[in-house]
Amino acid sequence: MNYREEACAFAPVNIAIVKYWGKRNKILNLPVTDSLSLSLKVGTTTSLREGKEKDEIELNGKIVAPESSFYQRTVRFLDLVRPHPHFFFTLKTKNDIPTAAGIASSASGFAALTLAVNKFFQLDLTKKELSCLARRGSGSACRSIYPGFVRWQAGKLKDGSDSYAKPISDTWSDLRMGAILLSEEEKPVSSREAMARSVATSPLYPFWPTLVLQDMKKIVKSIRTKDFALFGQTAEHNALAMHATMHTAFPPVFYWLEKTVEVIQRVLHARQDGLQLFLTMHAGPNVKLLFLKKDESEVKKLFPQLLPLEIAWS
Amino acid sequence: MNYREEACAFAPVNIAIVKYWGKRNKILNLPVTDSLSLSLKVGTTTSLREGKEKDEIELNGKIVAPESSFYQRTVRFLDLVRPHPHFFFTLKTKNDIPTAAGIASSASGFAALTLAVNKFFQLDLTKKELSCLARRGSGSACRSIYPGFVRWQAGKLKDGSDSYAKPISDTWSDLRMGAILLSEEEKPVSSREAMARSVATSPLYPFWPTLVLQDMKKIVKSIRTKDFALFGQTAEHNALAMHATMHTAFPPVFYWLEKTVEVIQRVLHARQDGLQLFLTMHAGPNVKLLFLKKDESEVKKLFPQLLPLEIAWS
Numbered sequence: 001m002n003y004r005e006e007a008c009a010f011a012p013v014n015i016a017i018v019k020y021w022g023k024r025n026k027i028l029n030l031p032v033t034d035s036l037s038l039s040l041k042v043g044t045t046t047s048l049r050e051g052k053e054k055d056e057i058e059l060n061g062k063i064v065a066p067e068s069s070f071y072q073r074t075v076r077f078l079d080l081v082r083p084h085p086h087f088f089f090t091l092k093t094k095n096d097i098p099t100a101a102g103i104a105s106s107a108s109g110f111a112a113l114t115l116a117v118n119k120f121f122q123l124d125l126t127k128k129e130l131s132c133l134a135r136r137g138s139g140s141a142c143r144s145i146y147p148g149f150v151r152w153q154a155g156k157l158k159d160g161s162d163s164y165a166k167p168i169s170d171t172w173s174d175l176r177m178g179a180i181l182l183s184e185e186e187k188p189v190s191s192r193e194a195m196a197r198s199v200a201t202s203p204l205y206p207f208w209p210t211l212v213l214q215d216m217k218k219i220v221k222s223i224r225t226k227d228f229a230l231f232g233q234t235a236e237h238n239a240l241a242m243h244a245t246m247h248t249a250f251p252p253v254f255y256w257l258e259k260t261v262e263v264i265q266r267v268l269h270a271r272q273d274g275l276q277l278f279l280t281m282h283a284g285p286n287v288k289l290l291f292l293k294k295d296e297s298e299v300k301k302l303f304p305q306l307l308p309l310e311i312a313w314s
Numbered sequence: 315m316n317y318r319e320e321a322c323a324f325a326p327v328n329i330a331i332v333k334y335w336g337k338r339n340k341i342l343n344l345p346v347t348d349s350l351s352l353s354l355k356v357g358t359t360t361s362l363r364e365g366k367e368k369d370e371i372e373l374n375g376k377i378v379a380p381e382s383s384f385y386q387r388t389v390r391f392l393d394l395v396r397p398h399p400h401f402f403f404t405l406k407t408k409n410d411i412p413t414a415a416g417i418a419s420s421a422s423g424f425a426a427l428t429l430a431v432n433k434f435f436q437l438d439l440t441k442k443e444l445s446c447l448a449r450r451g452s453g454s455a456c457r458s459i460y461p462g463f464v465r466w467q468a469g470k471l472k473d474g475s476d477s478y479a480k481p482i483s484d485t486w487s488d489l490r491m492g493a494i495l496l497s498e499e500e501k502p503v504s505s506r507e508a509m510a511r512s513v514a515t516s517p518l519y520p521f522w523p524t525l526v527l528q529d530m531k532k533i534v535k536s537i538r539t540k541d542f543a544l545f546g547q548t549a550e551h552n553a554l555a556m557h558a559t560m561h562t563a564f565p566p567v568f569y570w571l572e573k574t575v576e577v578i579q580r581v582l583h584a585r586q587d588g589l590q591l592f593l594t595m596h597a598g599p600n601v602k603l604l605f606l607k608k609d610e611s612e613v614k615k616l617f618p619q620l621l622p623l624e625i626a627w628s
Binding site for chain 2: 202203204206207210211214215233236237240241243244247248250251252254256257258259260261262264265268271272
């Protein structure tokens with residue numbers, strides 16, 4: 001097999017607007033429902049070289065311990081693409097945003113690694129194949145192959161070959177996103193575990209697929225018609241419904257901090273005062289805000305700590 | 315019509331374990347689902363006399379303004395029992411607990427008023443009739459006619475004559491309840507409005523009746539078998555699912571304060587450490603704790619501000 005000396009690739013972070021929550025196949029990362037996201041300008045850059053004796057992984061300039069779950073997940077992914085069992089990689093990866101801080105870096109990480117692998121071995125994979133491969137590393141990574149709005153179709157096939165992301169051609173240049181980072185600590189429960197526990201134990205989870213079906217229709221419509229109220233309301237509801245499946249899991253997964261509730265309350269009050277401001281949340285304590293360009297200065301006044309999340313359009 | 319000079323009656327506060335959330339008829343207060351509660355030793359005492367010219371209502375020693383919703387709801391209820399339109403009442407009512415502070419005083423209030431009316435006019439209503447009449451004042455008041463565990467059967471008839479509460483004969487002497495009062499302020503949104511808005515706008519609400527059906531089976535089983543883990547887990551899940559329908563309503567009803575989340579987190583951590591402690595919440599910011607007698611001192615150590623809620627057994 002031919003391969004280059006080094007290959008380097010970037011993939012964006014994506015923020016889910018309609019959430020990926022629940023797997024029908026845990027090995028292949030096949031989801032129960034479709035999901036939809038927005039890709040950001042920030043993300044992960046990963047370079048790949050041939051290594052010696054064992055895989056070596058560097059994350060943000062620091063060697064990653066082989067005992068860590070990060071190392072082990074990455075190695076399991078590399079196992080899918082090794083030309084033979086004794087081929088090792090030296091991998092350097094760098095995130096523009098804090099790891100595991102509620103802004104999904106595993107998605108951009110596995111997407112960047114997929115793109116780097118494609119270059120490294122000169123595989124010339126199609127976008128569909130790249131999306132499927134990235135999905136194997138982390139489900140939502142399949143969406144980080146594209147900029148802008150991206151829809152991951154759940155698919156029906158057992159082998160997962162119809163479970164990949166597709167870009168949505170619409171752009172929305174007035175749309176703005178920002179993050180309120182309340183905690184950069186590692187989460188007490190991983191998203192993976194939170195998802196698995198919600199699916200297995202929340203009495204609300206059986207209703208989730210029907211909800212997503214409804215939300216997906218609304219979001220797609222809102223993007224097409226630029227109906228921001230519908231967009232924000234649906235995104236917010238979808239995120240809070242996802243947290244509801246965690247709150248009603250057993251044992252419950254409760255990511256919310258006191259500050260999370262303070263931000264939620266402030267968003268709701270601002271909306272009562274007429275500001276078109278909505279929130280979404282990942283499986284974590286941090287809050288992301290959705291608003292329009294015209295309200296940018298108003299929102300920044302209200303949340304001086306707002307970290308702008310610039311959307312990458314194609 | 316004969317009537318006494320004065321009649322006085324007491325009815326207990328009841329704490330819902332499986333919540334009443336959603337009406338199929340707003341005039342008659344007919345619920346969508348069954349619900350189940352525990353009656354406390356505290357409650358409301360109401361005395362009734364004939365009045366002059368207009369209804370006069372005194373709440374906790376203070377005259378209630380005719381413009382207030384409390385006055386108007388009470389007068390509407392009295393309209394159901396007035397012998398003729400020019401018969402007025404003088405009503406004195408006293409709560410053992412703060413009004414509208416997340417511990418439902420409207421339930422004990424309308425139940426006490428119903429019992430007082432029954433005495434005043436010497437109506438000799440059956441328990442079933444008393445429960446139906448109390449329900450007209452406030453849905454959950456129909457449960458405050460009995461001590462201990464009480465189940466309100468939703469009923470199916472349009473006139474509501476099969477929608478009343480029945481006592482559950484099982485007692486559970488080791489069961490303990492306590493309240494963490496975080497706010498005694500009037501709630502920004504009334505429970506009635508929160509319920510109506512959740513039913514009308516939450517995409518989660520359509521699933522609520524199915525959830526309650528499951529929860530009711532579990533709770534009844536847990537009471538029969540004294541399975542406290544099942545009891546607590548189901549009560550907690552039911553309350554959090556109810557709040558989820560509020561969080562996903564539009565506009566959202568968000569009663570949780572920062573302190574609410576702090577208490578929830580502390581309960582979850584205590585449980586991780588092995589303490590059998592569960593929570594339930596009314597439509598408000600306050601948290602109620604469920605635990606067993608054996609853990610009483612442990613729970614008080616963890617929550618020094620705990621207000622014991624003594625259960626009234628028959």
